[in-house]
Amino acid sequence: MASVGLLYVGAVLFVNAVMLLGRVEPRAAAIMNLFVGAMQVVFPTILLVQAGTDTAAISFAAGIYLFGFTYLYVGIGTLAGIDSTGVGWFSLFVSFSAIVFSAVNFFDVKDYPFGVIWLSWSFLWFLFFLLLGLKRAELNDYTGWVTLANALGTTTLPAFLLLTDNYSSAGKYAVIWAVCTVVIVVALWPLTRRTGAAAPAEPAGPA
Template sequence: MGSVGLLYVGAVLFVNALMLLGRVEAKSAAVLNLFVGAMQVVLPTLLLAQAGTDVKSISAAAGVYLFGFTYLYVGIGTLANLDTTGVGWFSLFVSISAIVFAGVNFFDVKDYPFGVIWLSWSFLWFLFFLLLGLKRAELTVYTGWVTLANAWGSVTLPAFLLLTDNYTTSGTFAVILAVCAVVICAGLWPLTRPGRPGSAAPGPSTEPVTGA
């Protein structure tokens, strides 16, 4: 079930990235957030119902809830025209929690690539905190591009590797993911920094209504 959920998280991050970049209208993106958010709450609930006392299964479900609640929060908040500070500060909680889950993957589960992926998610959700919680609107374009990179690199790619039984927990794959993540996130900043020509978000809405 986890690989299926990852695939659709990739879809919602892709649409939200395009929303932040002004290519998708916010309320239109909110609908997909509701669909994926509901799925990311139902699936871990089913997992918990079957987990019993299996700590690893319970931990996995807890991690999925963080994102399911984010997408529901974003979808409902956008459609109801709510202020973004609530989802922004919740994103900070998710960002900190993701660091803990990264440690679990590195030192307990020994799934090194997903340790790196959790750190990538932590950084992305921290950007959502800055953008939505602290109203750092000048980070809209940078956050949009980092969201787009995560949609494909940290979510969709692992999902397809898992679905095709080609995923590996090797340290080598983890190093490759880490290097790519650092290079992309660092490289995007000078290209999207405030004041650079073309760094303003184009399109129908530049208000950072959602991004998770």
């Protein structure tokens, strides 16, 4: 169930990335946010019902809700024409929460690659906070490209690895993931600064 949800998170991140980069109209992207947001609320609810007193399962479901609510917030807000400040500040809450879930994966679950992936999501949602909550429109292109990198590297790729039973939680893969993440995040900064593309005055929403 988790791998299926992760795959479609990759899809909505991809759509929102190309939206931020000006290739998809915001209201068109909002539909995908509603689809995936609904799924990311239904799936953890099922997990919670089945979890009983399983703390690990409850923690996992709680993490999924963070993103499900983000997508619903974006989808509904965009279609209703609501200012994006609220989802921006909610993204700050998600960013801090993701650091905690990263620590859980590193020190409790011992799933080291997902410890790195949670940190990647924390950084991405912090960018959403800056872009939408603080209206830092000059970060639009950078945020769009970082979103695209996350769509491919932190959701779609691990989803297919999980679906094909090729995923490993070993520490060496976490190191590879971490190095690739840092290189991409750092390299995208000067590249997006050089484009000089004008950012929209009112970004429509994040992942």
